[in-house]
Amino acid sequence: MPLKQSIQTLPEDRRYCVALSGGLDSSVLLHAVARRCSEVRAVHVHHGLSPNADQWQRHCETLCEQLGVPLDVVTVDVRKDGKGLEDAAREARYQAFIQQLQPDEILLTAHHGDDQVETLLMRLGRGSGVRGLAGMAARRPLGAGELWRPLLGVSRSELEDYARSHRLSWIEDESNDDLQFDRNFLRHRVMPTLRERWPHLVDSWGQSAALCAESEVLLEEYAREDLARLTPESADPHAAAGWVLSLPGLQGLSPARRHQVLRVWFRERGVPGLNRDRLAEVDRQLIDGREDAGACVAWEGWALRRFRQGLYLLNGTPLEAPLPSQPIPVELSGSGRVVLPGGAVLVFERDDFGGNGSRLAAGLTELSIRWRQGGERCQPEGRAHSQTLKKLLQEYALAPWWRARLPLIYSGETLVAAGDLWVCKGFSAAPGQPGYRLRWYNF
Ligand SMILES: Nc1ncnc2c1ncn2[C@@H]1O[C@H](COP(=O)(O)OP(=O)(O)OP(=O)(O)O)[C@@H](O)[C@H]1O
Numbered sequence: 001m002p003l004k005q006s007i008q009t010l011p012e013d014r015r016y017c018v019a020l021s022g023g024l025d026s027s028v029l030l031h032a033v034a035r036r037c038s039e040v041r042a043v044h045v046h047h048g049l050s051p052n053a054d055q056w057q058r059h060c061e062t063l064c065e066q067l068g069v070p071l072d073v074v075t076v077d078v079r080k081d082g083k084g085l086e087d088a089a090r091e092a093r094y095q096a097f098i099q100q101l102q103p104d105e106i107l108l109t110a111h112h113g114d115d116q117v118e119t120l121l122m123r124l125g126r127g128s129g130v131r132g133l134a135g136m137a138a139r140r141p142l143g144a145g146e147l148w149r150p151l152l153g154v155s156r157s158e159l160e161d162y163a164r165s166h167r168l169s170w171i172e173d174e175s176n177d178d179l180q181f182d183r184n185f186l187r188h189r190v191m192p193t194l195r196e197r198w199p200h201l202v203d204s205w206g207q208s209a210a211l212c213a214e215s216e217v218l219l220e221e222y223a224r225e226d227l228a229r230l231t232p233e234s235a236d237p238h239a240a241a242g243w244v245l246s247l248p249g250l251q252g253l254s255p256a257r258r259h260q261v262l263r264v265w266f267r268e269r270g271v272p273g274l275n276r277d278r279l280a281e282v283d284r285q286l287i288d289g290r291e292d293a294g295a296c297v298a299w300e301g302w303a304l305r306r307f308r309q310g311l312y313l314l315n316g317t318p319l320e321a322p323l324p325s326q327p328i329p330v331e332l333s334g335s336g337r338v339v340l341p342g343g344a345v346l347v348f349e350r351d352d353f354g355g356n357g358s359r360l361a362a363g364l365t366e367l368s369i370r371w372r373q374g375g376e377r378c379q380p381e382g383r384a385h386s387q388t389l390k391k392l393l394q395e396y397a398l399a400p401w402w403r404a405r406l407p408l409i410y411s412g413e414t415l416v417a418a419g420d421l422w423v424c425k426g427f428s429a430a431p432g433q434p435g436y437r438l439r440w441y442n443f
Contacts, residue, residue: 001153001203003162007032010150015039015105017145019097020063020071022056025110027063027170028159029151033108034067043100043107045093046075049085052171059171072100086181098143105145111136112151112159113202117194118186120205125182127275131263134213135206155202223264226253230261232310238402240443242269244310250287258287269313272300286311293400307399318342318443319401327368327410332436338369338407344442346407346419352434358382358423359435364411372404378415380422389418396421402442409438 010016010033018030020042034040044060046053057073064071076092078085097107116135123132139148151159163170179185194201230249231242245265250258259279266273274282278297285295286306297304303314321342330338335350346369351359358381372389379386393403398421409417416427419440429435 003028003032003151003154003158006150006154007036010037010108010148012037015102016041017101017105017107018042018069019107019109020044020060021110021173022059022063022171023110023173024163024170025112025151025156025159027059027168028162029108029110030063030069031067031166031168032162033150034069041070041072043072043074043097045096046073047078047089047092048075049078049089050174052174056171059169063168074100094142097147101143101145103144107142107145107147109147109149110151110159111149112154112156113206114156114187114191116152116209117202117205118183118191120209121186121190122182130212130219131216133209134216135209137213153203153206219260220264222257223260226257226261227265227268236310236397236399238398238440238442239310239312243313243443245313247287247306247309247311250311255283258283265313271302271313274299305399305401308397312399314401315443318344319405323371323405327370330367330369330409332362332367335436340369340405340407342405344405344407344440346409347439347441348436349439350434351429351437354429354431354433354435357437359429359437360409360417360423361427361429362434362436364416364427366410366412367416368410369407370410371408372406376408376415378418379425380418381425381428383425392418392422405442407440 014037016033016037016039018026018033018040020026020030022044030040030042042060042064044057046057050056060071060073074096076096078088078092080088083091101107119135120133123135126132136149136152138150138152139146141147162168175181176184176187179188198204226249227245230245232244232246236244245261250261253261259276262279262282263273265271274297278299282297282304285292285297286304291306291308295306298316301316303316303319305312305314319342323341328338328340330336330348332348335348337345337347339345348360350362352362374390376389377386378389378392380392389408393406398406406419406421408415408419411427414427415424417423417438420438423438
């Protein structure tokens with residue numbers, strides 16, 4: 001699409017903030033947008049990485065002055081934190097954009113058609129699916145506003161023509177020539193050959209990306225409908241709502257549809273995705289076949305496990321934190337809370353009147369929290385006989401991965417309550433007598 005036409009798609013009555021690096025692309029974008037729209041400002045992020053960084057800033061200041069566009073320069077502190085320098089700079093840049101954006105303002109970046117084709121090639125190289133091959137989105141929410149990329153249909157050579165015909169100057173990014181970076185290799189070695197053979201590839205590949213984007217929207221719509229149906233109605237109080245899906249429901253879906261549901265589920269929960277091989281492992285270990293208490297698919301601090309009718313998505317960290325070998329003493333005066341290893345919390349809520357549900361009697365001495373050692377027995381209030389803890393935990397249907405972490409409340413050497421599952425006979429508060437309601441927040 002010609003540049004002029006692309007700029008004309010921008011509604012004139014919106015407020016724009018142009019992300020101005022000082023390079024060719026964003027200098028052209030700012031020039032073209034400032035001629036069409038009245039509410040335009042620019043933001044330049046000073047990363048302080050390039051020896052020419054100050055020169056870039058000066059170029060942005062000059063250009064904005066010439067165009068009568070207000071400019072904000074934001075200096076960021078790029079922290080690598082184990083990431084590559086490029087990624088760290090991008091993250092810092094987007095944080096700065098998010099902080100800058102006013103409600104309803106639109107950030108415009110100058111990503112263009114050649115960038116889109118390079119992105120598609122890079123994603124093919126990484127084995128992406130439909131979502132990745134949709135390339136960069138033309139529009140998406142960002143902070144309090146939105147991010148739009150109006151030049152995605154425009155080729156780099158058109159931007160050069162525009163810059164020349166309007167006598168614009170720009171700064172060349174010296175790192176763009178470094179062929180160590182995949183993107184630069186594609187730009188300098190691969191794109192010229194492709195363009196020579198297929199001069200319209202920016203249009204045709206751009207179309208493929210747009211078709212993939214549309215398919216992805218559709219697939220996500222279906223997956224959201226499936227997710228709503230697969231969320232169990234009776235919530236397990238020890239599994240956070242939204243972190244468990246119906247196993248029979250998942251089993252009833254085709255593998256392709258199930259994988260899409262899992263992808264969207266992970267994304268919604270901010271959990272990193274699984275590749276195809278790992279999803280096939282989920283099918284084998286957790287969906288097909290019989291329940292196996294030890295079956296688990298784990299990745300990057302997360303885990304999927306199966307129990308009864310549910311598939312559970314769990315954060316591994318609270319489950320892996322070591323448990324102390326010594327009891328944790330509990331001092332109670334009024335309501336209180338004890339933070340347990342891994343970040344779980346046991347709350348003692350003072351309730352001196354009672355009503356429904358059992359309460360631990362007030363006035364018990366030498367209270368402490370311990371964890372299962374094996375062989376414990378007790379008699380929940382309201383039962384005729386004592387039983388092993390193992391049997392009781394099965395009966396109370398506490399998921400197996402939580403059983404070792406259930407806080408056991410002792411008075412002296414006597415077990416008086418098991419988390420918030422039950423209070424043992426002889427230690428509960430009678431109606432009207434002071435007591436504590438227990439609540440174990442394990443997630
Ligand atoms: N220092 C900067 N200050 C303001 N805007 C910038 C800066 N660097 C890049 N941009 C904006 O981002 C667009 C894309 O820049 P570039 O291609 O260098 O980034 P990228 O890292 O490849 O892409 P992305 O930012 O989407 O990850 C530029 O056209 C410009 O609009």
